[in-house]
Amino acid sequence: MSFDHSPDTRFDTVTDRRGTQSSKWDYMEKYYGVSPGDGLAMWTADSDYPTPACVTDALQRAVDHGIFGYYPVNDEYLCAIQWWMKTRHDWPIDTDWILTTQGLGHAIGMALDVWSAPQDDIVIFSPVYHEFRNKVEKAGRRVTECPLKRVDDTYVLDLEDAQNRLSGRETMLLWCSPQNPSGRVWSVDELRAIAAFAAKNKLLLISDEVHHDLVYPGNRFVPMHVAAPEQEDRMVILTSASKTFNIAGQRTGNMIIPDAALRKQMQDRLNALDYKPAGLSLLMITAAYSPAGAEWVDAQLAYLADNRALFDAAVDAIPGVHSLPLCSTYLAWVDFSGTGMSYEEVSRRVLKDARIAPSAGPEFGAGGETFLRFNLAAPRATIKEACERLTAAFSDLQ
Numbered sequence: 001m002s003f004d005h006s007p008d009t010r011f012d013t014v015t016d017r018r019g020t021q022s023s024k025w026d027y028m029e030k031y032y033g034v035s036p037g038d039g040l041a042m043w044t045a046d047s048d049y050p051t052p053a054c055v056t057d058a059l060q061r062a063v064d065h066g067i068f069g070y071y072p073v074n075d076e077y078l079c080a081i082q083w084w085m086k087t088r089h090d091w092p093i094d095t096d097w098i099l100t101t102q103g104l105g106h107a108i109g110m111a112l113d114v115w116s117a118p119q120d121d122i123v124i125f126s127p128v129y130h131e132f133r134n135k136v137e138k139a140g141r142r143v144t145e146c147p148l149k150r151v152d153d154t155y156v157l158d159l160e161d162a163q164n165r166l167s168g169r170e171t172m173l174l175w176c177s178p179q180n181p182s183g184r185v186w187s188v189d190e191l192r193a194i195a196a197f198a199a200k201n202k203l204l205l206i207s208d209e210v211h212h213d214l215v216y217p218g219n220r221f222v223p224m225h226v227a228a229p230e231q232e233d234r235m236v237i238l239t240s241a242s243k244t245f246n247i248a249g250q251r252t253g254n255m256i257i258p259d260a261a262l263r264k265q266m267q268d269r270l271n272a273l274d275y276k277p278a279g280l281s282l283l284m285i286t287a288a289y290s291p292a293g294a295e296w297v298d299a300q301l302a303y304l305a306d307n308r309a310l311f312d313a314a315v316d317a318i319p320g321v322h323s324l325p326l327c328s329t330y331l332a333w334v335d336f337s338g339t340g341m342s343y344e345e346v347s348r349r350v351l352k353d354a355r356i357a358p359s360a361g362p363e364f365g366a367g368g369e370t371f372l373r374f375n376l377a378a379p380r381a382t383i384k385e386a387c388e389r390l391t392a393a394f395s396d397l398q
Contacts, residue, residue: 010296011049011303014379017041024048032357039355040386045180045331047246047377051288052296055245058287062280071279073100080289081254085239088294089212091223097256099266100277104210104238104253105131108174111206111236111255112139114269115262116171123173123203125162126365127155129180132208133365136174144170147366153324155182155367157190159197166201173203178211178221181333181364181373183326185219188227195228195235204262205235210253213244213297215328216305225258232258236266243329244297245288246377250281304330307376307383314387319397330377334358337370339397346372354389 017025018036024044025036032043041048050056062068078095085091101107108131116122118140124132125146136143146162148155175194178185186194198205207224215221225237240253257263287293311332312323320338336346343362350356350372361371376383 008299008303010052011300012379012381013049014381015048015050017048028357032351034351034355034357039357040382040389041357042375042378042386043357043359043373045243045375045377046248047330048382049246049377049379051246051284052293054290054292054296055247055284055287058283059280062283068279071282073277073282077282077286080286081239084289084294085223085256088297089221089223089226091226093225093256093258097258097263099255099257099263099270100282101253101255101270102275102277103242103248103251104208104240105135106251107238107253107255108132108135108206108208109139110266110269111172111204112136112141114266115204116141119169120171121167121169123162123166123170123201124365125157125175127181127361127368127371128174128176128364129208130359130363130365132174132176142169145365150367153322155179155184157193159193162197163201170201170203173198173201173205175205175207175224177207177209177224178215178328180211180329181331181359181361181368181371182324183329183331183333185215185221185327188222191222191224191227195224195231198234199231203234205231206238207235208238210238210240210243211329212239214301214304214330216301216308216326219327221328225256229258233262235259236262241285241288245284245293247281247284247288250278250284252277252281252285303380304376307378307380308332310380311374311376311383311387314391318391318394321394330375331359332374332376334372334374335370336372339394343369346370349393350390353393354386356386356389 024041028041029035078098081098082093082095085093121142121144122136123144125148133143146165149158212221237256242248308326315321315323321336323332323334359373361368
């Protein structure tokens, strides 16, 4: 397969993020011991190409205006979200359902604050985004970890096993769709099964759908509310433009809550804390959720698909190493178990020899012990360099 097609300069142009207070680049030496001077940052889930022009143009107009006073949540912003969900995900929502939070990490923290109590048990299905566990434990709650079952290259539910793991103290289920770190896109039947499992055990279902726009052709993402509308009285859906448009630093996300009683409980708490979103972030999201933004996302997905194919081909050529085929996200989930090496030796080779900082697999819980997660949302030149470095670091296996 050739990857030397005409470049898309929106994604191919290399932008130096070092020295910009980028957590991904300027803090990787602190966390991983990899210097940004000659290292590659492939851990934090943000992109190394700019957000689209429709967003930066909206920001420039605000800068040119020069006044940054109070800026409330407004109908234009809410209608842009409504349009996006209907157009991109065939999900008709009311604008009244939308509450705005300071990103989805904040949304999870607020959900724990409002709908659970200290020492409650919270269900997660692992391996899963490491912040699920972190947020639960920081809130003084406890994790009930239910491992997903790996069948070849796919993770599947084992709800009988999950049921046996429950203590009876569980009040909430944190769900990840599409799945991070594996990139799994859940079927409607699986989503309905999870919703029924939550109902059976009287669990509030919090569905984190932040990667819903980053789904590759041949796969179909279905919002939890579309799959199981009959469970909407115990359902909260979390969405954000952050991963899609590389604006995570604006710390703005949405809790979409169809049930009026649940929505009022959260709105009352947000009001009590006097939470209001930043005006510039609302402008950016309004501009992103537009036809111009949709065209950019489609182009990004085509670019990421080539990055994915290039990376997978190189990694899978290393004996004993396998990148699970991604159905969504830009996060490659790579299994090193076939090398027979310890996790410590694999990490040493990747961090010290290849000078690449990926996310550590064990942080994602049970099932991640032999994995590393690599961020592929970067210019093609970065992905090629990473492939060459990994090949060299494991050259003795060839």
